[in-house]
Amino acid sequence: DQQVKQNSPSLSVQEGRISILNCDYTNSMFDYFLWYKKYPAEGPTFLISISSIKDKNEDGRFTVFLNKSAKHLSLHIVPSQPGDSAVYFCAASHNYGQNFVFGPGTRLSVLP
Amino acid sequence: DAGITQSPRHKVTETGTPVTLRCHQTENHRYMYWYRQDPGHGLRLIHYSYGVKDTDKGEVSDGYSVSRSKTEDFLLTLESATSSQTSVYFCAIAGGVSSGANVLTFGAGSRLTVL
Numbered sequence: 079d080q081q082v083k084q085n086s087p088s089l090s091v092q093e094g095r096i097s098i099l100n101c102d103y104t105n106s107m108f109d110y111f112l113w114y115k116k117y118p119a120e121g122p123t124f125l126i127s128i129s130s131i132k133d134k135n136e137d138g139r140f141t142v143f144l145n146k147s148a149k150h151l152s153l154h155i156v157p158s159q160p161g162d163s164a165v166y167f168c169a170a171s172h173n174y175g176q177n178f179v180f181g182p183g184t185r186l187s188v189l190p
Numbered sequence: 191d192a193g194i195t196q197s198p199r200h201k202v203t204e205t206g207t208p209v210t211l212r213c214h215q216t217e218n219h220r221y222m223y224w225y226r227q228d229p230g231h232g233l234r235l236i237h238y239s240y241g242v243k244d245t246d247k248g249e250v251s252d253g254y255s256v257s258r259s260k261t262e263d264f265l266l267t268l269e270s271a272t273s274s275q276t277s278v279y280f281c282a283i284a285g286g287v288s289s290g291a292n293v294l295t296f297g298a299g300s301r302l303t304v305l
Binding site for chain 2 (some may be wrong): 082084087110112119120121122123124127156167169176177178179180181182183
C-alpha cells in the first residue's frame with residue numbers, strides 16, 4: 079500500500095496561472111516532507127521542504143502547504159512558466175530522518 | 191553539481207547476466223541510497239548505506255545486493271538480471287553542496303535494459 083500518494087498523474091496549466099500539485103500520506107509518523115522536480119533524462123532536483131511544525135513554507139514562486147490533520151500537502155507554483163514543465167515528486171520521512179518514501183509523481187505541463 | 195557520478199549511464203544486458211552499477215560521491219557524506227524509478231511507482235528505495243560496510247534493505251531489495259567499502263563509492267549489483275529489473279536507477283546522498291543536510295541529492299541516473 080502506497081504511503082505517499084499523488085492522485086493526479088498529470089496536470090496542464092496555462093503560463094502565468096497557478097499550478098497546484100497535491101500529495102496525500104497515510105503514515106501519521108511522517109513529519110518532514112520534500113518536493114522534487116524531474117526533467118527527462120536527469121536526476122530529481124530538490125525544490126522545497128516543510129516540517130510538521132509549520133503549515134507553510136515559501137521559496138520564490140514555490141509555496142508548500144501542510145495540513146497535518148488531513149495528512150495532505152500541496153505545492154503551489156505562481157506564476158507558472160513553461161520551464162516548470164516536469165514531473166514533480168512528493169517525499170516524506172519520519173523522525174526528520176533521511177529515509178524518504180516517494181509518491182508516484184505528477185507530470186505538470188505549462189502551456190505557453 | 192552536487193558531486194555524484196553514476197556509471198554506466200546506459201546499459202543493455204541479457205537475462206541472467208550479472209550487472210554492477212556504481213555511484214561515486216565527492217561530498218564525503220555518510221548516507222547513500224539506491225532508488226529505482228518506474229512508471230506509476232515513483233522512486234522506490236532498494237538499499238541504503240549509513241557508513242562504510244553499513245548497509246540496509248529498502249522497500250524493493252529482492253534481487254539486489256550492495257557494497258560500500260569506501261565512503262565515496264556505493265555499488266549496486268544485480269547477481270542475475272531479470273526483465274523486471276529494467277528500470278532507471280538513481281543514486282542519492284543525504285545532503286550535498288547545494289542542499290541542506292536533510293535533503294537527498296540525486297545523481298543523473300543509470301538506465302538499465304534487461305532483454
